[in-house]
Amino acid sequence: MNCVEVKEHLETFLDEQTDRDLSREIARHLNGCEPCRAEFAELDFVSSLLKKELPASPAKQLDVRVMAAFRQHHKQKATWNWSAIFALFFAPKPIYALLTLCFLTGLAFLIGRMTAPPREIIVSSPPQIVEKEVPREVLKYVEVPVTKTVGFPTEKIITRTVYRTLERKNGTYFANNLPKNISDSAVSTQFDLKDFQPLGEIAPRIVKKGETNEK
Amino acid sequence: MNRNIETKLIDQALRGDEIAFAEIYTRLRDSIYGFAFRMLMDETMAEDITQETFIFLIENPHKFDSSRGSLHPFLCGVTRNLVLHHLRKKQSLREDFGEFDEFIETKDETNLSPLEILLESELSDYVNVCVTDLPEAQREVIILRELQEFSYEEIAKITETDLNLVKVRLHRARKNLADKLAPYLKKKEKCNELR
Numbered sequence: 001m002n003c004v005e006v007k008e009h010l011e012t013f014l015d016e017q018t019d020r021d022l023s024r025e026i027a028r029h030l031n032g033c034e035p036c037r038a039e040f041a042e043l044d045f046v047s048s049l050l051k052k053e054l055p056a057s058p059a060k061q062l063d064v065r066v067m068a069a070f071r072q073h074h075k076q077k078a079t080w081n082w083s084a085i086f087a088l089f090f091a092p093k094p095i096y097a098l099l100t101l102c103f104l105t106g107l108a109f110l111i112g113r114m115t116a117p118p119r120e121i122i123v124s125s126p127p128q129i130v131e132k133e134v135p136r137e138v139l140k141y142v143e144v145p146v147t148k149t150v151g152f153p154t155e156k157i158i159t160r161t162v163y164r165t166l167e168r169k170n171g172t173y174f175a176n177n178l179p180k181n182i183s184d185s186a187v188s189t190q191f192d193l194k195d196f197q198p199l200g201e202i203a204p205r206i207v208k209k210g211e212t213n214e215k
Numbered sequence: 216m217n218r219n220i221e222t223k224l225i226d227q228a229l230r231g232d233e234i235a236f237a238e239i240y241t242r243l244r245d246s247i248y249g250f251a252f253r254m255l256m257d258e259t260m261a262e263d264i265t266q267e268t269f270i271f272l273i274e275n276p277h278k279f280d281s282s283r284g285s286l287h288p289f290l291c292g293v294t295r296n297l298v299l300h301h302l303r304k305k306q307s308l309r310e311d312f313g314e315f316d317e318f319i320e321t322k323d324e325t326n327l328s329p330l331e332i333l334l335e336s337e338l339s340d341y342v343n344v345c346v347t348d349l350p351e352a353q354r355e356v357i358i359l360r361e362l363q364e365f366s367y368e369e370i371a372k373i374t375e376t377d378l379n380l381v382k383v384r385l386h387r388a389r390k391n392l393a394d395k396l397a398p399y400l401k402k403k404e405k406c407n408e409l410r
Contacts, residue, residue, distance in 0.1 A: 011386055015360060017367055046392045049342050050361040058248045062262045066240060066269045067233070073273050074231040 001025050006036050014043050222281050229276050240269060243287055246363055247294050253358045254298045256347045264301065268294045284372060288365060292373045295355060302351065338399060345395045353388035356381055 006029045012018045013026045030037050227235035247268055252261035271293050272279065272286075279289050346354060352374075359370045367385075371378045 011382070011389065012367075015367070015385075042393050043389060046389055046396060047361055049338070049396065050346070050357065050392075057245050058258075058262045058265060062248075062266060063240070063244070065266050066244075067237065069266070069270050070228075070233065070236050070273050 001029050003029075003033060003036055006030070006033070007039065010036070010040055010043065014040065014047060218281070218285060221286055225276070225279070225281070225286065236273075239286065243290055244269075246287065247290055249362055250291055250358055251294050251298055253343075253346060253362060254295075254354060255301065256343060260301065264294060264297045267297050271297075284369070287363075288369045288373050291359065291363060291365070292375075295373060298355075299351070341399075342396070345392055348395070349388055349391055353384050353391065356384045357388040357392070360385055 006026055009018055009022060009026060013023060016023075018026065030040055221239075224235045224239050228239060244265065248261055248265045251264040251268075252258065255261055255264070268290055272290065279286060283289075346357065349357065355374060356370055359365045359373060360367075365373065367378055367381050370385075371381045374381065376384075
């Protein structure tokens with residue numbers, strides 16, 4: 001090993017963190033190299049100074065304080081346990097019955113809420129096909145409810161209706177820019193009205209200019 | 216401490232066995248105190264930190280995972296965090312009360328020449344001052360290595376840093392200390408020559 005390599009491992013050698021073979025090689029080099037030995041001696045001197053200056057043990061009062069904290073902690077735990085057991089064994093029977101009833105009612109309510117299907121609350125008119133007469137052509141519109149999911153578990157609330165133009169393709173009416181699940185944040189896609197509502201059952205309604213906000 | 220014995224003692228202490236806890240405390244007390252003392256150079260504060268460390272163990276025993284290492288490095292990690300918290304608090308107080316800080320600085324021994332220090336105090340005091348003067352990161356690694364004799368890997372775990380960074384910090388700390396203690400080193404060499 002040369003001096004550069006030895007210097008690289010000198011501190012790990014001092015800290016006894018090198019493996020046996022490397023330690024042996026470094027020791028062999030140090031025996032024959034004065035500058036490296038001097039450097040090692042300097043490191044060793046600093047290390048020995050630090051090790052020599054170990055602070056004394058803490059005051060005895062610290063022992064008393066720590067052990068008192070330990071006793072206090074376990075005493076508190078023990079006291080809490082006993083009071084809980086005492087309360088359970090000596091509570092009057094009506095309190096037991098009341099607590100059980102409250103627990104069961106709460107549980108039933110929670111299960112009911114969790115398993116209930118989403119409720120749909122319609123706050124505006126149902127969707128229907130409407131017609132609007134404009135010069136030279138009759139345009140069909142559909143009123144589409146815009147829903148919003150709220151509450152727990154979930155409730156769909158129709159917040160408003162929007163109007164979309166209908167287009168006839170291969171005997172089926174399509175409404176452009178209409179997603180299947182319509183919400184305020186929905187992105188527009190084509191929507192097959194057959195899935196939405198049978199066209200034949202809808203009584204067309206004439207919507208005069210100014211009756212709708214959106215066209 | 217043997218790992219099996221340590222685990223057994225901890226289990227017993229958790230169940231409220233005072234003797235088991237006293238055994239753990241007695242074995243690790245001096246080391247924890249030594250680390251806190253060297254970091255702060257304040258006996259009272261070091262005692263408080265030691266007490267807080269053991270109270271942390273009493274109140275949060277589940278935070279120690281024996282599969283990740285022994286109790287000693289774990290407690291040193293807790294002590295380190297408490298010490299750093301204390302130092303940050305002290306630092307912010309110093310920033311708030313700058314004048315008070317200046318008053319303290321005038322009493323700082325590091326401004327004295329080596330000869331004055333030799334006259335006024337022992338070498339050990341000067342070593343303590345040199346260690347205290349090291350930056351926090353260097354101070355903790357040199358204490359953990361030289362006084363606590365932890366391996367590099369253990370120091371990396373305690374200080375939550377990389378192994379290479381530990382080596383670098385240790386090297387810098389040693390270099391800093393060697394520079395500061397150089398006059399004494401020369402003196403020692405002269406004594407050796409005379410012999």
